[in-house]
Amino acid sequence: MPFPTRAIAAVAAGTAVGLLLRREKASRRTAERFAAASLETLLNAIDANDADTGTHVRRVATYALILADAAGVSDHERKVIERVALFHDIGKIHEALFDIIHDDKRLNRAERRAIATHPKRGAEVLGPLNGFYPELPEGVLSHHEKWDGSGYPRHLKGHRIPLAARIVAIADTFDAVTHRRRYRGAQSIKAGLDVIIAGRGTQFDPELVDLFTFPAVFEQIAATERKVAAWSEPPRQRRTGRDEPNVPDITFRWRPGRQATRGRASSDQTRQEVR
Numbered sequence: 001m002p003f004p005t006r007a008i009a010a011v012a013a014g015t016a017v018g019l020l021l022r023r024e025k026a027s028r029r030t031a032e033r034f035a036a037a038s039l040e041t042l043l044n045a046i047d048a049n050d051a052d053t054g055t056h057v058r059r060v061a062t063y064a065l066i067l068a069d070a071a072g073v074s075d076h077e078r079k080v081i082e083r084v085a086l087f088h089d090i091g092k093i094h095e096a097l098f099d100i101i102h103d104d105k106r107l108n109r110a111e112r113r114a115i116a117t118h119p120k121r122g123a124e125v126l127g128p129l130n131g132f133y134p135e136l137p138e139g140v141l142s143h144h145e146k147w148d149g150s151g152y153p154r155h156l157k158g159h160r161i162p163l164a165a166r167i168v169a170i171a172d173t174f175d176a177v178t179h180r181r182r183y184r185g186a187q188s189i190k191a192g193l194d195v196i197i198a199g200r201g202t203q204f205d206p207e208l209v210d211l212f213t214f215p216a217v218f219e220q221i222a223a224t225e226r227k228v229a230a231w232s233e234p235p236r237q238r239r240t241g242r243d244e245p246n247v248p249d250i251t252f253r254w255r256p257g258r259q260a261t262r263g264r265a266s267s268d269q270t271r272q273e274v275r
Helices: 003-049 051-071 075-087 095-101 108-117 118-129 135-143 163-178 188-196 204-215 213-226
Strands: none
Touching: 003 051, 003 075, 003 118, 003 188, 051 075, 051 204, 051 213, 075 163, 095 108, 095 188, 108 163, 118 135, 135 163, 163 204, 163 213, 188 204, 188 213, 204 213
């Protein structure tokens, strides 16, 4: 084959490969955008099924991000922590648990066993998105594990529990104590702090507890708790997809109203980047 002919063939082959790569990239981007939109749809589903749970997971995400920022985690880990916080209770919208969760009476033993299935149910719901958010199902599955190995569902111990789950566990418990449940009233911020301290080294990562209770960090937690106490179910927003270039780390519209400040954001920020 004469040299010019070989050169032309090489250019043509390179062009074909480049075209194929661009098509694959576009296809991947479309799939990533679909996965990100699916997460926002699931968050809206939580709101639609139980507004109390919808506001609970937003408060938990807020506290978890404060603790994550204080811990100096990477941007990637921060994104993971936020997602795990927002979806840690998605397993509770399962129809088998709905009546139990919405009963005003205290749970009996059988009902507690049923509720204890919600981490596994949540991980199963999120499983199809594992290719895009591999840490999300694992974090949701692990958010009721305990530092000493006495948690559920797998009795993970210490650092075998994902960091996101360890942070969310503290934020989740604090919110559970300081906000009203159907079967009891809200307790004080001091009571929430005491519960976290009591769980140090048994239920919770001791280093994270020390960070949570560090005066500067807890002052921010307490100030935020007072601001988010009045949150109500947020309005649903339909996304066009034209203004969200960063996928799958799409900007979640999950914070209703004016928000408390954090290290890198202003107090009137209403759109929180999923980290």
